[in-house]
Amino acid sequence: MTGWFPPLPNPARRLIAVVLAFWLALAGGLALARARRVTVGVLMPAPFADATAELVQQFNRDHRSVQIAVSRGPLDTEALSDLAISSLLLGDAPYDLLLMDVTWTPKYAAAGWLEPLEPLLGxxxxxGMAPGAQAGNAFAGHLWRLPLLADMGLLYWRTDLMAAPPRTTTELETIARGLQRRGAVSWGYVWQGRQYEGLSCVFLEVLRGFGGQWLQHDAGQAPQPALQSPEAIAAANWLSGLVRQGITPRAVATVSEAEALQIFGAGEAAFMRNWPYAWRELTRPGSAVAGRVGVAPLVAVPGEQAAATQGSWGFSLLKGSRHPREAAEVLRWFTSEAVGRQLAIRYGYTPVWTSLLEDPSLEAALPLLPALRQGLLHAELRPLTPVYAQLSDALQRQLSALLSDDQPAALAMARAQRQSALILQAAGETP
Amino acid sequence: MSLLLLAPALLLVGVVFLWPLLRYAWLSGHAASVLTGLVPLANGGANWQRLLSDGRFWQDTLQTLRFAGVSLSLELLLGLALALLLHQPLRQRGAVRAAVLLPWALPTTVMALGWRWLLNDPYGPLNRLIQGLGGSPYGFLSTPATTWLFTVLADVWKSTPFVALLLLAGLQTIPPELEEALLLEGAGPLQRLWRLTLPLLAPYLLLAALFRLAQALGVFDLIQVLTGGGPASSTESLGLYAYLNGMRFLDFGYSATVMLGMFLLVLLLTSGLLLLRRGWQGTLR
Structure with a gap:
């Protein structure tokens, strides 16, 4: 037996045997998995996979020829993107469908990783979807994505501390300062100020609330950044002013969604900017603020319309899918009204279908529905361009300096403007 | 024949080291980004020109050097102290050594998440302590001027055990007779350390420094999890910048250029260290 096998100390031989057995088992497992019927592979973040698990099981029971295999990806948006991109770069994607953030669509489409959907879905x-849910799925003349759920920024407020939520920026400041002065809360307003995508989302809402725009689209001209406009500087100034006045804690420079939820959920802040998911966390039994939280549109200056940054998750069909037809069928099922209704009732996911958003029978399960409907009317899309990640990164850097390093708003915005213009210029020049 | 015997090793080095390097060098001469549909188009030295005039690259280079220099020197000092301590005949030596090694055994992302929580403002344990003592919470991770110090602290916490382990191995190769001989001649502890231990430990110190330097210059996961490069990009490392360009911006040509720039930096500094060794050996002889 040991004739061809050089004599090794016993533990080493055992180790090799274990490694060999592992590889054999792996190969066997892969071969078995391959022998099954048409399976549509779907990659999505773990929470979505959990929420849809029962429905997927039902689908698999009802369908013989097509089966859905969901891969649980990382929870963090960027980590999921890294995983998807790594597998796409290898050429042969192991998934047919990918659940994507709204900002990825133009980038992935331009990279040639997506299959246009209109030939398969019409x-x-x-x-039939709300206008705010329709935006961001088509780019360069093709449809690349169908939304599973809608998402938008909301203002959470404490119903026990005030009679009505503020509508304007000044009202918010006044209420917050008053409550802080009498010791009802430590902080007035918490939002996402860490140097990451959430900061761009927060800023876009404030910017629109001040009447400004991120990119300016003049007819017949390539879009130009408008970050140095008086409105943009006023918006940046308002955010840093909140920190300077102590309405927002200095720690906001490290705050993402989870930290904001922690502060507001502990009852230590009067207002919070967050996504709809926070509602379930705040109203679950045992929450320190259960029954004392309301939801309203974000604030704006008088005369301007309050906007909500649109963030949504949707499915795209990956190029190189071996079963595009079956994958499209699965995609259509995932984004159907029936599935949307179930996800809304069971997990509080914001529906994309107008019929569901306007369905009074859903309001019992989803008390937020009127606010969500309202938010989707004024949902603001982040710039729809393959270089969005660069634009957002440039903006985040300057906003972070504004919030953490006392950089003057005019200077921060001038820098963001210059860098954004360079990014767009480079994007226009490259063939 | 000898070449044949070397072949497997050469092949391995070629595949995992040389090939990616050549591929990066090739990519750095191309525009290969989301704007070209990821198709590589030769663009001469445009990426390198951009690198030279990219203020962010140089800022990140300085930040990376600062991080590597400070954490490396602290790790060597503390690692040496720890190794000397662990070399003493302690009771429960095995348990103590295992406890000391624990930070090194933790995955970086896990320990970085732990530090992010420890340093949380205002709920982290450290700020609780400060508040308990009557202070007001400190923004460990929200001040561009000082946040990098806390990334160094986390790195030192994690990597000092590694240095200590290497040095401990070195200490155990020093024959006890030599120490006894010095002791008989009446040398004090400091003298023994300076005249005997340190010179004989030099190769191990150098090895630890090399390993840690290369790792610290390429730091990515710790920063990514702890600060994400913020606030105001004050903790962004070259590794993080290369990652941003590649995975977020899908600009692989420029990302490869940044990586190569980083590689050159590592090469330069590690060869500097190796030259230092030559000088060292000269004095020993």
Whole structure:
């Protein structure tokens, strides 16, 4: 037996045997998995995979020829993107469908990783969805994505501390300062100020609330950044002013969604900017603020419309899918009204279909529904361009300096403007 | 024949080291980004020109050097102290050694998350302590001027055990007779350390320094999890910048250029260290 096998000390031989057995088992497992019927692979963040698990099981029971295999990806948006990109770069994606953040669509489409959906689903695939949910799925003349759920920024407020939520920036400051002065809360307003995508989302809402724009689209011209406009500087100034006045804690420079939820959920802040998911966390039994939280549109200056940054998750079909037809069928099922209704009732996911958003029978399960409907009317899309990640990164850097390093708003915005212009210029020049 | 015997090793080095390096060098001469549909188009030295005039690259280079220099020197000092301590005949030596090694055994992302929580403002244990003592919470991770110090602290906490382990191995190769001989001649502890231990430990110190330097210059996961490069990009490392360009911006040509710039930096500094060794050996002889 040991004739061809050089004599090794016993533990080493055992180790080699274990490694060999592992590889054999792995190969065997892969071979078995391959022998099954048409399986549509779907990659999504773990929470979505958990929420849809029962429905997927049902689908697999009801369908013989098509089976859905969901891969649980990381929870963090960027980590999921890294995983997806790594597998896409290897050429042969192991998934057919990918659940994508709204900002990835133009980038992935330009990289040539997505299959246009209109040949498989027709031109009317988005018809019947709320306008705020329709935006961001088509780019460069093709449909690349169908939304599973809608998402938008909301203002959470404490119903026990005030009679009505503020509508304007000044009202918010006044209420917050008053409550802080009488010791009702430590902080007035918490939001996402860490140097990451959330900061861009927060800023876009404030910017729109001040009447400004991120990119300016003049007819017949390439879009230009408008970050140095008086409105943009006023918006940046308002955010840093909140920190200077102590309405927002200095720690906001490290705060992402989870930290904001922690502060507001502990009852230590009067207002919070967050996504709809926070509602379930704040109202679950045992929450320190259960029954004392309301939701309203974000604030704006008088005369301007309050906006909510649109963030949504949707499915795209990856190029190189071996079963595009079956994958499209699965995609259509995932984004159907029936599934949307179930996800809304069971997990509080914001529906994309107008029929569901306007369905009074859903309001019992989803008390937020009127606010969500309202938010989707004024949902603000982040710039739809393959270089969005660069634009957002440039903005985040300057906003972070504004919040953490006392950089003057005019200077921060001038720098963001210059860098954004360079990014767009480079994007226009490259063939 | 000898070449044949070397072949497997050469092949391995070629595949995992030389090939990626050549591929990066090739990529750095191309525009290969989301704007070209990821198709590489030769663009001469445009990426390198951009690198030279990219203020952010140089800022990140300085920040990376600062991080590597400070954490490396602290780790060597503390690692040496720890190794000397662990070399003493302690009771429960095995348990003590295991406890000391624990930080090194933790995955970096896990320990970085732990530090992010420890340093949380205002709920982290450290700020609780400060508040308990009557102070007001400190923004460990929200001040561009000082946040990098806390990334160094986390790195030192994690990597000192590694240095200590290497040095401990070195200490155990020093024959006890030599120490006894010096003791008989009446040398004090400091003298023994300076005249005997340190010179004989030099190769191990150098090895630890090399390993840690290369790792610290390429730091990515710790920073990514702890600060994400913020606030105001004050903790962004070269590794993080290369990652941003590649994975977020899908600009692989420029990302490869940044990586190569980083590689050159590592090469330069590690060869500097190796030259230092030559000088060292000269004096020993």
């Amino acid at each position: 031109d009317q695939a988005l018809a």
